[in-house]
Amino acid sequence: MSENPPSAQEQPFDPWMVERLLNEPAMARDDDEQALAILFAALRAPALPEELLRQRDYLEAFAATQTLRTDPIPTRRNKMLALLMAKTTVAAAALVAVAGTGAAAYTGSLPDGLQNVAHHVVGAPAVDHTQAPNSHANPRATDKTATPSATGTPKASHSSNGVGPAYGLCTAYRKGGLATTSTKYRELAKAAGGADRISAVCADVPHPGNRQGTAKPSDRPAGKPSDKPTGKPSDHPTGKPSDLSTGKPTALPTH
């Protein structure tokens, strides 16, 4: 009585067969190995043109990735939008998006609710309850006799237009009044996407007075800064100097 030949699974186990066939296919020991060597050659054949058809698509995607890598705030925003679905979050993201550089969130100028969301989502500063929460509760900011600074720059206010604080920080930066070790400097650098981008970002931050349609009367002084202040410079400003403003109030405006 003859026995059946051993099945494939019962063949002697050769732990080095794969290496042998990959490195020296001509050294196949039997027909099975020869067939496998041919199979290996087909599996490892050089790239077929069809497999490389989409190279251009991948290169375009690579270029896009590089762009995002150098612009971290939109990257963070995209991730945020993809991951989070809550309406308030999307609203905060949209507001950050409108601000362009995210400066509004990072300078704490968003409405409190959204600022808190932005704080949790994108790492913007939390609402600072030690400051006046908004312009309506800040007598100085709503005072129509608010004092223009000596440089003619309206006083930076913690107002709702979202530009003032950023403008103030940028002005301070431009004038060398922002120490690189300060928290504000780090916030500005973070908002700009890096210290080396601060100048470029600040160049795009508009003067608060140039934002047509968004500024409220209370945001701007009623009078024009005159070349020659009529009042005497005050030795002691009446208001607490803001961290964000650059100049001391020196004279009352003339009406």
Added chain:
Amino acid sequence: MTELGDGFPAVLAAASAGDPQAFAQLWRSSHPILIRYLKVLCGDAAEDIASETWLKAMAALNTFDGNEQGFRGWLIVIARNHARDLSRRAARRPESLSPDLSDHAKVTAPDAADEALERSGTASALRLVATLPGAQAEMVMLRVVVGLDVADVARIVGRSPGAVRVAVHRGLRTLATQLRGPAISPTAVHVTQTAGPALNGRDV
């Protein structure tokens, strides 16, 4: 398969720094391997999964540190995780008629590239490997096509090196038996060896 060999570290460094030509070299040397692996595991979903894999790899390219084999293994791990996520997501959808990726692949119309690939021996060889049980097919692909050693394969699939050796051995013996079976003659095998369009005579 094209290998970058000693040039790999420089190409990787340049690609990580954003050089598109370097990235093209990386892609051309690794994408065919990735797509072949995915075709065996996921069928026609391979292209989509490969796209997701490369997008993730592009974003994290500067975090990779290793040699060329390590890079391919890294891509495989990304692809494998993404394929597994897709599979789980499909399984959670009660309305889904095709919770399995391979089922999804069956109802997807082949595109021109697939049809062209079908005419090559490589496609037939891939389809033959795909007839193996899933774990065996994957381990054969990782050993033979991706070129990983047993230890790396074991790490990726979460099995012991011994289990990987046995599974690959069994898979290859099964393939050898099929190749030498009555449906394909030794002559046909020989022709495929010289002419390239391997295994076309066999309906797998």
